[in-house]
Amino acid sequence: MKKIEPITDPKAVKSSILLFKQGALSLEDWHVLTQGLYSKNSLLSFQNDWQVFVEYCREVNVCPLPAAVTAVRRFIEAKSTLRKASSIKRYIITVSMMHRVHGLSDPTRHREVRFTLNKLYQEKADEADQATAFHYHHLQSLHSKLCTSDRLKDIRDLLIWTLCFECMLKRSELAAIQFEDIIKTEYGFTLQISDTSMALSPEASALIELWFEMTAITDGPLLRRINKHQQLGDAPMDHSSIYRVFRRAAEELGVQGTLTFSGQSPRVGASQDLSDSGLTIKEIQQQGRWKSPAMPAQYVGNKQARDEAMDKFKRKLDKD
Known part of the structure; x- marks a missing residue:
C-alpha cells in the first residue's frame, strides 16, 4: 500500500x-x-x-x-x-x-x-486446491439439458459455463468481456482476452449467435444480469452473480449435495482434462494464461512441480 x-x-x-x-x-x-x-x-x-x-x-x-x-x-x-x-x-x-x-x-x-x-x-x-473441478462431461450434460431452452437465463448461464471452461477464464475476465471482444470469423467466433485471441468451438459459437439473437445487444457488456421477469439489464455480471450461476450448475446436474462449483472450478477441471489428454504443465500454463506453472501443476495434482515452480517464481519476483 x-x-x-x-x-x-x-x-x-x-x-x-x-x-x-x-x-x-x-x-x-x-x-x-x-x-x-x-x-x-x-x-x-x-x-x-x-x-x-x-x-x-x-x-x-x-x-x-x-x-x-x-x-x-x-x-x-x-x-x-x-x-x-x-x-x-x-x-x-x-x-x-x-x-x-x-x-x-x-x-x-x-x-x-x-x-x-x-x-x-x-x-x-489452499482454497484453489480445494475447488471442485468442473469437467467437460459436466459441460456436455448441461449443454444437452439446456441448449434448446427459450429462457434467456438458461442460454446466458450455459454460455458462461462454456466460455469459462473452453477459455479457462477467471471470474474477473468473464465479467469484463465486452461485445467487441467477440469477433466473428469465417469459422465461427473468437474471444479476445487482453492480447490473446481464442477460437471458440462450434457449440460456443452457436450459443453466441443465439445470445445475440435473443438479446439484440450491439455494445457494452456481453454477459449481464437478468431479473426475475427474464428482462436483461445493462449492468455486467458481478462476482456474486457468477457465484450463483455456478451454484446453479450443481443443482442442474443433481449433485448439489455432493459437489459445490465455484468460478474457479472450470480452470481446475479444464487443467485436469487437458493433462489427461496429454498436454504438459507448460502447455496448460500457456492455455490458461498463468504467469507461473505453479497453479496448473497444483490443479493436476503434481505437487513437486508446483513447489518447484512456486520457488522459481518467487526467486524471479525477488530479482525484479
Missing part, C-alpha cells in the same frame, strides 16, 4: 467523509483522494471494494465511515461464505485506507478483526 498523506483540514475531512459515505463515486473522486498515486485499475478496485462495504453497511443499518469494529468483523463473516480470502483481504485493505486517509481510528487493526481474518485465512488455506 502506497503512503497516502491523511487529510489534515477539518472541513475537508468532514466534507470527504460525507462524500464517501455515499459509496457510488467517480474515479476522479478516488484519484483525488489517493493523491494520484494509483493506476486506473487500482482505482477501479478501490471503487468496487468500497461500494461492497457501503452496501453491506446499508443493509444492516450501520455507519461505514467511521465503521465500528463489530461492523467490520460481521462484514468479514458475511462475505466469507461468498468470497475468496484474497477478495476479503482486498476489501479490508480498502476499508483500512479509507479510515487512515480521513484521520480516523482504523477498525481493521483491532484484535477482534485480526482474529476473524486469521481464522478465515486458515479455513480457506
Whole structure:
C-alpha cells in the first residue's frame, strides 16, 4: 500500500467523509483522494471494494465511515461464505485506507478483526486446491439439458459455463468481456482476452449467435444480469452473480449435495482434462494464461512441480 498523506483540514475531512459515505463515486473522486498515486485499475478496485462495504453497511443499518469494529468483523463473516480470502483481504485493505486517509481510528487493526481474518485465512488455506473441478462431461450434460431452452437465463448461464471452461477464464475476465471482444470469423467466433485471441468451438459459437439473437445487444457488456421477469439489464455480471450461476450448475446436474462449483472450478477441471489428454504443465500454463506453472501443476495434482515452480517464481519476483 502506497503512503497516502491523511487529510489534515477539518472541513475537508468532514466534507470527504460525507462524500464517501455515499459509496457510488467517480474515479476522479478516488484519484483525488489517493493523491494520484494509483493506476486506473487500482482505482477501479478501490471503487468496487468500497461500494461492497457501503452496501453491506446499508443493509444492516450501520455507519461505514467511521465503521465500528463489530461492523467490520460481521462484514468479514458475511462475505466469507461468498468470497475468496484474497477478495476479503482486498476489501479490508480498502476499508483500512479509507479510515487512515480521513484521520480516523482504523477498525481493521483491532484484535477482534485480526482474529476473524486469521481464522478465515486458515479455513480457506489452499482454497484453489480445494475447488471442485468442473469437467467437460459436466459441460456436455448441461449443454444437452439446456441448449434448446427459450429462457434467456438458461442460454446466458450455459454460455458462461462454456466460455469459462473452453477459455479457462477467471471470474474477473468473464465479467469484463465486452461485445467487441467477440469477433466473428469465417469459422465461427473468437474471444479476445487482453492480447490473446481464442477460437471458440462450434457449440460456443452457436450459443453466441443465439445470445445475440435473443438479446439484440450491439455494445457494452456481453454477459449481464437478468431479473426475475427474464428482462436483461445493462449492468455486467458481478462476482456474486457468477457465484450463483455456478451454484446453479450443481443443482442442474443433481449433485448439489455432493459437489459445490465455484468460478474457479472450470480452470481446475479444464487443467485436469487437458493433462489427461496429454498436454504438459507448460502447455496448460500457456492455455490458461498463468504467469507461473505453479497453479496448473497444483490443479493436476503434481505437487513437486508446483513447489518447484512456486520457488522459481518467487526467486524471479525477488530479482525484479
